[in-house]
Amino acid sequence: MKSLLWLLLLAANVASAAVISVRRLPNEELHIVVLSGDIERSDAERFSEKVSGISKAIVVLDSPGGSVLDGISIGRSIRSKGYHTAVPDQTLCASSCALIWLGGSQRFA
Numbered sequence: 629m630k631s632l633l634w635l636l637l638l639a640a641n642v643a644s645a646a647v648i649s650v651r652r653l654p655n656e657e658l659h660i661v662v663l664s665g666d667i668e669r670s671d672a673e674r675f676s677e678k679v680s681g682i683s684k685a686i687v688v689l690d691s692p693g694g695s696v697l698d699g700i701s702i703g704r705s706i707r708s709k710g711y712h713t714a715v716p717d718q719t720l721c722a723s724s725c726a727l728i729w730l731g732g733s734q735r736f737a
Contacts, residue, residue, distance in 0.1 A: 693723020
């Protein structure tokens with residue numbers, strides 16, 4: 629019983645990486661990149677891989693934050709590519725997510 633309880637507690641503390649999805653708008657070169665969930669180490673690398681080759685995008689954010697270094701890196705990537713950032717109503721963008729949002733060449737909230 630103790631080991632089962634220990635495994636449940638350990639599983640509850642394991643953070644999952646952010647979900648990053650990319651969609652292209654029909655008949656447009658504009659892409660919508662959605663980043664949601666906890667920002668973990670290596671998410672900046674995953675973000676860069678997902679957006680490689682995309683010239684125009686709006687990055688939509690919904691995250692409680694997480695890794696500051698990855699947040700800064702994603703924000704820098706967004707700024708260097710000239711992407712816009714947005715935080716829709718009824719979503720959260722706290723902590724390192726705000727650093728990502730600040731990277732947008734135009735920011736919407």
